[in-house]
Amino acid sequence: MSTCTEVFIVYKILERKEIAMRNVWFKVHAPHVVKMLQPGQFVIVRAFENGERIPLTPVMWDKEEGWIGLIVFTRGKTTMQMNTELKEGDYFLNIAGPLGNPAPMRKYGKILAIGLYTGIVEVFPIAKAWQEIGNKVHTLQVTFEPMIILKDELEKAVSKHTAVGVPIDSEKSFPENMKNVTARAREVVRAMIKELKPDLVFMVGPVGDQKAIFKVVKEFNVPMLVDLHPIMVDGTGMCGACRVTVGGKVRFACVDGPTFNAYEVDFDELIKRSGYYRDLEMRAMQEYMQKLQGGAQ
Amino acid sequence: MMTKRKLIKNRVPTPERPAYERIKSFEEVNLGYDFDLALMEAERCLQCPEDYAPCIKGCPVNINIPGFLAKLKEHRDNPYLAVKEALRIIWACNSLPAITGRVCPQEDQCEGVCVMGKIGDAINIGKLERFIADYAREKGIDDELLMEIIPKIENKEQKIAVVGAGPAGLTCAAELAKMGYNVTVFEALHYPGGVLVYGIPEFRLPKEIVKKELKKLELLGVEIKTDHIVGRTVTIPELIEEYDAVFISTGAGTPKLPEVPGINLNGIYSANEFLTRVNLMKAYKFPEYDTPIKVGKKTIVIGAGNTAMDAARTALRLGSEVTIAYRRGEEDMTARIEEIEHAKEEGVKFMFFVNPIEFIGDEEGNVKAVKFMKMKPLDEKDSRGKRKIVPTGETITVEADTVVIAIGQVPNKIIWKTTPGLKVAENGTIVVDEKLMTSIPGVFAGGDAIRGEATVILAMGDGRKAAKAIHEYLQLRDKFISPNEKS
Ligand SMILES: Cc1cc2nc3c(=O)[nH]c(=O)nc-3n(C[C@H](O)[C@H](O)[C@H](O)COP(=O)(O)OP(=O)(O)OC[C@H]3O[C@@H](n4cnc5c(N)ncnc54)[C@H](O)[C@@H]3O)c2cc1C
Ligand SMILES: Cc1cc2nc3c(=O)[nH]c(=O)nc-3n(C[C@H](O)[C@H](O)[C@H](O)COP(=O)(O)OP(=O)(O)OC[C@H]3O[C@@H](n4cnc5c(N)ncnc54)[C@H](O)[C@@H]3O)c2cc1C
Ligand code: SF4
Ligand code: FES
Numbered sequence: 107m108s109t110c111t112e113v114f115i116v117y118k119i120l121e122r123k124e125i126a127m128r129n130v131w132f133k134v135h136a137p138h139v140v141k142m143l144q145p146g147q148f149v150i151v152r153a154f155e156n157g158e159r160i161p162l163t164p165v166m167w168d169k170e171e172g173w174i175g176l177i178v179f180t181r182g183k184t185t186m187q188m189n190t191e192l193k194e195g196d197y198f199l200n201i202a203g204p205l206g207n208p209a210p211m212r213k214y215g216k217i218l219a220i221g222l223y224t225g226i227v228e229v230f231p232i233a234k235a236w237q238e239i240g241n242k243v244h245t246l247q248v249t250f251e252p253m254i255i256l257k258d259e260l261e262k263a264v265s266k267h268t269a270v271g272v273p274i275d276s277e278k279s280f281p282e283n284m285k286n287v288t289a290r291a292r293e294v295v296r297a298m299i300k301e302l303k304p305d306l307v308f309m310v311g312p313v314g315d316q317k318a319i320f321k322v323v324k325e326f327n328v329p330m331l332v333d334l335h336p337i338m339v340d341g342t343g344m345c346g347a348c349r350v351t352v353g354g355k356v357r358f359a360c361v362d363g364p365t366f367n368a369y370e371v372d373f374d375e376l377i378k379r380s381g382y383y384r385d386l387e388m389r390a391m392q393e394y395m396q397k398l399q400g401g402a403q
Numbered sequence: 404m405m406t407k408r409k410l411i412k413n414r415v416p417t418p419e420r421p422a423y424e425r426i427k428s429f430e431e432v433n434l435g436y437d438f439d440l441a442l443m444e445a446e447r448c449l450q451c452p453e454d455y456a457p458c459i460k461g462c463p464v465n466i467n468i469p470g471f472l473a474k475l476k477e478h479r480d481n482p483y484l485a486v487k488e489a490l491r492i493i494w495a496c497n498s499l500p501a502i503t504g505r506v507c508p509q510e511d512q513c514e515g516v517c518v519m520g521k522i523g524d525a526i527n528i529g530k531l532e533r534f535i536a537d538y539a540r541e542k543g544i545d546d547e548l549l550m551e552i553i554p555k556i557e558n559k560e561q562k563i564a565v566v567g568a569g570p571a572g573l574t575c576a577a578e579l580a581k582m583g584y585n586v587t588v589f590e591a592l593h594y595p596g597g598v599l600v601y602g603i604p605e606f607r608l609p610k611e612i613v614k615k616e617l618k619k620l621e622l623l624g625v626e627i628k629t630d631h632i633v634g635r636t637v638t639i640p641e642l643i644e645e646y647d648a649v650f651i652s653t654g655a656g657t658p659k660l661p662e663v664p665g666i667n668l669n670g671i672y673s674a675n676e677f678l679t680r681v682n683l684m685k686a687y688k689f690p691e692y693d694t695p696i697k698v699g700k701k702t703i704v705i706g707a708g709n710t711a712m713d714a715a716r717t718a719l720r721l722g723s724e725v726t727i728a729y730r731r732g733e734e735d736m737t738a739r740i741e742e743i744e745h746a747k748e749e750g751v752k753f754m755f756f757v758n759p760i761e762f763i764g765d766e767e768g769n770v771k772a773v774k775f776m777k778m779k780p781l782d783e784k785d786s787r788g789k790r791k792i793v794p795t796g797e798t799i800t801v802e803a804d805t806v807v808i809a810i811g812q813v814p815n816k817i818i819w820k821t822t823p824g825l826k827v828a829e830n831g832t833i834v835v836d837e838k839l840m841t842s843i844p845g846v847f848a849g850g851d852a853i854r855g856e857a858t859v860i861l862a863m864g865d866g867r868k869a870a871k872a873i874h875e876y877l878q879l880r881d882k883f884i885s886p887n888e889k890s
Contacts, residue, residue: 138628138636147635152593158684158693159593184693200593202630339684339694342591342632343815344656345676349667356666361817375667378768382669386695393690 117198120173127252128180129224130189137172139164139203145231146209146333146365149174150341152200153188159200160184161338161360163228165256174201177255179224183390190398205341206364210331211235215305217243218298219264220319222291222311223253228333229310230256234263244302248291250274250283270294288318295319299326306331309368313380317373330368334359336379351375412523415444417530422748426719429605429687432745433505436534438482445472448526449518457516458528464496464864468513468528471535486538490548493535498577499570499863501540501612504533506603506709507860508739540615549619552581556623559583561647561877566633566818569597570859571652571850573620574866575873580623582874587646588620589631594683597654599859601683602675604713606720607742610682634817639825639846648845648873651833652866655812655851661705665762670699670770674706674714674809681717698723699804703773705729705759706809707736708856712743714807715751723805725751730758730778735789756780756792757799762806774800814852830855838872839865845880847873 121133139149148163164174180186192198209232217236221229226247237243243264247254251271260267272287299307299322307323307330309316316332323330336348336359343361350359351372357363418434419425425432436444450469453459458468471489478485493500509515509529517525539545563579565572568590576586594600596613620627631637633653642649658673660666672680677696680686684694702718704711707729715725727746729736732755736743747753757775765771777797780790814831826834826842832855833848835841841848849865851857 138631142636142638154693156685156688156692200630202591202593202632202636204635205632339676339679340592342656343817344658345679346658346660346673347676349660351667356660356662361815375768379667379669382769383695383697386689386697390690390693390695 117201119192119194119196119198122192122194124189125177126255127250128189129253129255130178130180132176132178132188132192133173134176134198134201135172136174136201139174139201140167140169140172143167143169143174143204144208145211145235146228147204147206148228148341148364149176149201149203150205150338151176151198151202153184153192153198155199157187157199158184159202159339159341161205161335161341163231164204165227165230166259177224177227182387183394186391187394202341206360207362209235209333209365211239213240214329215241216302217241217306217308218246218295218302218304219243220246220248220291220295220307220309220311222247222287222309222315222319223249224255225310225312226256226260227310229308230260230263232308233260237264244268244298244304246270246294246298248272248287248294250287268294268298288315291315292318292322295322299323299328304328307368308332310335313373313376316368316371317377320368320371320373323368331365332368332371333364334366334371334376335364336376337383350379410519410522411447412519414524414527415440415447417527422750425606426749429720431609432606433530433741435537436530438485438534438538441531441534442475442479444527444531445475447519448472451518457518458513458526461513461516462496463512463858463860464867466496466513466532467492468526472526472531475531475535482538483542483544486535486542487544487548489535490539490544493532494548496867497860497863498574498867499616499859500532501536502570502599502608502616503860503863504529504531504536505608505612506739506858508858510740512860540612545615545619546622549622553622556581557583559585561585562587562645563648563650563873564589564642564646565650565652566639566642567591567597567651567653567850567852568595568627568629569652569654569850569862570599571654571852571862571866571869572597572650573616574863575650575652575849575870576625576866577620577623578867578870579873580620580625582870584874586625588625588627589633589637589642590627590629591632592683593629595627595629601679602710602713604678604682604717606716607713632817634821639818639822639843643843643845647877648847650866650869650873651818651841651846651848651852652850652862653815653818653852654862655814655832655854655856657813657815657831658808659811659813660808661759661810663760663762665764665770668762668764668770669768670697670804671762671806671808674704674710674807675812677714677807678710678717681721687717687721696721697805700724701803702726702805702807703728703801703803704807704809705773706811707731707738708809708811709738709742710812711807711809712738712746712751714809716742716746716749718805718807719749719751726754726801726803727751728754728757728759728773728775728801730756731789731792732756732780754801758792758794760798763800770803770806772800772802773806774798812851812856814855818852838876839869840872840876845876 353370474488514525685692686696761774850862
């Protein structure tokens with residue numbers, strides 16, 4: 107398959123580092139992507155010959171040197187394989203982008219920008235840019251304690267950054283633990299809105315949490331934007347896998363978004379759509395784990 | 404000189420994989436002619452004179468059909484030479500015969516007007532064209548022909564950008580490269596080919612064939628940049644700065660979806676998503692390939708064009724019972740006849756005069772049924788010459804756990820949203836003049852991007868025509884503008 111694809115761009119991994127539990131940083135050569143890249147945009151990555159195309163967000167980049175930085179959270183088969191197998195000096199097969207619309211760059215005033223788990227990756231470039239054009243940005247990451255990332259970088263980039271690490275209770279299942287993160291995030295956000303009185307709240311994270319946080323924000327009637335993460339295939343508007351209902355209309359998140367007004371999003375529908383392949387995803391993950399274990403013996 | 408001989412009314416049949424076998428596999432259905440069978444079929448041709456032959460006029464790119472059939476007969480003792488000479492004639496008008504031989508709606512084109520069709524069966528031109536291309540590929544005859552051309556190419560200075568690597572773009576690139584231009588193709592996806600690779604399934608068009616065509620482009624020195632979404636990665640205005648001319652062939656890739664309740668339920672796919680997952684991403688081999696697809700027990704495909712047939716026959720191969728639901732009647736179906744016949748043989752069922760008005764889901768948000776409005780035809784015809792249809796008021800609800808929507812596609816909006824001054828029609832197609840030039844000088848367009856959903860052969864024809872027009876445009880430009888004024 108690769109006669110025509112390999113020759114011209116090589117997506118070499120210049121740096122690879124595990125920066126926190128299940129979070130791996132990849133610095134990748136991708137000069138064509140950075141030329142027009144703006145905060146809020148994403149890329150579609152294919153890492154393996156039999157692999158799927160998945161969306162990821164450049165967290166930082168250098169236009170002159172032609173690289174982008176990605177932070178990949180180990181979620182299912184593909185992200186686990188990327189984080190396990192790809193080493194410095196290896197190559198991604200494809201990186202297409204930038205995709206999606208840039209985040210709206212306006213002076214809102216005081217902004218509270220929230221990232222749950224690795225959602226902070228998408229928050230980072232947008233928050234930084236908002237701060238640079240004169241907004242007063244307060245960022246917040248809520249995640250498990252060993253998964254805190256980008257703390258120093260955010261502290262430098264915005265007015266104030268808060269990282270909240272929830273301890274992992276090893277007695278409890280992972281989904282139970284995640285509920286603690288959601289509960290904690292709701293508390294912290296409520297307190298921060300009271301204290302900060304933001305003009306805008308922005309949030310990225312699992313869609314269930316987006317819904318939960320939106321409920322809190324809505325109580326205070328503060329405008330809220332969210333970046334939506336439906337399942338994507340091409341990322342260019344040709345398949346409609348990424349369709350979401352916003353303001354009662356069908357929109358394609360990859361070309362109409364990914365940023366939408368939280369007050370108009372049908373979160374329940376997106377929660378259901380995001381879970382459609384769960385059984386197959388579990389199967390792929392299990393088979394991959396078995397392969398890894400087999401290989402280790 | 405005409406020798407007297409008996410007319411053979413019936414076609415020499417092409418072998419096909421039996422239906423019970425093929426619904427379990429993605430291998431090609433029609434197995435094609437071998438040389439002897441091809442020769443027998445070619446013998447049936449009456450050899451109408453070139454200036455009269457209706458098939459030549461019926462072909463959108465005017466291939467000299469009696470001409471290439473005559474070569475088979477002329478060199479009957481030397482199949483290699485026969486095919487080489489026939490291919491030379493085809494190539495004068497069509498550089499992708501292995502593909503068009505398989506996907507052209509021949510019954511509406513060359514075969515539809517064939518004189519033999521009035522007496523018996525029309526000559527099986529599509530299968531003969533395919534045979535010549537396949538035989539040539541297997542024996543390396545096409546490479547040999549190409550190698551005759553390549554050394555004669557005189558390299559030119561000018562650079563041309565082609566946007567989109569479907570049949571229109573690939574043809575334009577090849578033609579320009581043969582004239583000596585430096586061509587770069589920009590493609591959004593990770594693999595070139597357009598609908599030929601992500602849409603049309605393996606059992607109808609083996610991907611090996613497209614791969615071979617890409618190899619030829621490589622030999623011609625065409626550079627293909629995948630992962631480049633023009634409008635996002637680089638814009639048309641930037642390409643205009645850097646290149647001497649631009650050809651836009653981005654197709655009609657955005658699926659139309661009915662605006663009815665429940666359209667976002669799980670299990671409802673656009674045909675593009677469904678076919679892309681299966682063809683481009685190989686979801687039928689999950690978990691060996693990572694991209695998943697879910698096909699339930701009962702699939703309803705909405706629409707009746709080639710896309711709908713492909714989706715239906717794909718769902719069938721993934722183990723589902725399949726019904727095609729079409730708002731018009733049987734005789735209004737727009738797919739190629741061969742595809743409709745194959746679908747029927749394989750066990751696809753059909754419902755006519757039904758239009759979806761609601762998708763009904765379960766608690767988990769998965770589709771479980773489709774509610775249709777029953778339609779009825781009027782005597783009056785619409786602008787496309789089809790009988791008008793109206794709702795009867797009566798509805799019918801049919802169970803389904805997978806639905807594929809194949810009701811048409813429109814051009815993607817990324818290009819025109821990012822190209823100031825590019826004139827587009829209301830339906831999103833790019834407006835061009837008779838030389839395929841857009842409202843921006845030096846920027847040309849063709850294929851589905853200017854026609855909306857059309858055909859491979861028309862896309863290919865546009866690619867050729869544009870290559871010629873670009874060549875003329877550059878010659879004229881360089882005659883009147885001195886080099887230092889150019890940029
Ligand atoms: C615009 C956008 C930006 C993103 N940025 C980042 C990022 O910077 N870092 C990061 O770690 N993750 C990011 N993600 C999420 C990332 O794409 C998913 O975690 C990844 O696709 C999961 O694949 P998997 O095989 O590991 O997991 P799977 O087990 O296949 O899936 C786990 C879950 O991930 C989601 N998912 C699966 N496949 C896709 C897909 N093709 N497209 C979108 N979601 C999918 C589904 O909700 C699924 O239930 C982003 C997603 C989007 C839409
Ligand atoms: C399922 C299906 C079955 C069909 N069956 C038949 C058949 O049997 N016979 C027949 O004659 N026709 C058939 N057609 C129609 C035929 O495939 C099209 O008319 C033809 O492919 C159009 O060619 P094109 O080059 O204009 O566009 P396409 O083949 O659509 O190619 C366009 C290319 O441009 C790329 N692109 C889009 N936007 C951008 C961008 N912004 N930047 C860079 N690249 C971009 C796309 O990824 C794609 O690769 C079928 C269509 C479908 C969908
Ligand atoms: S290109 Fe299509 S229409 Fe023309 S001769 Fe071949 S099969 Fe017939
Ligand atoms: S991901 Fe295919 S249309 Fe958005």
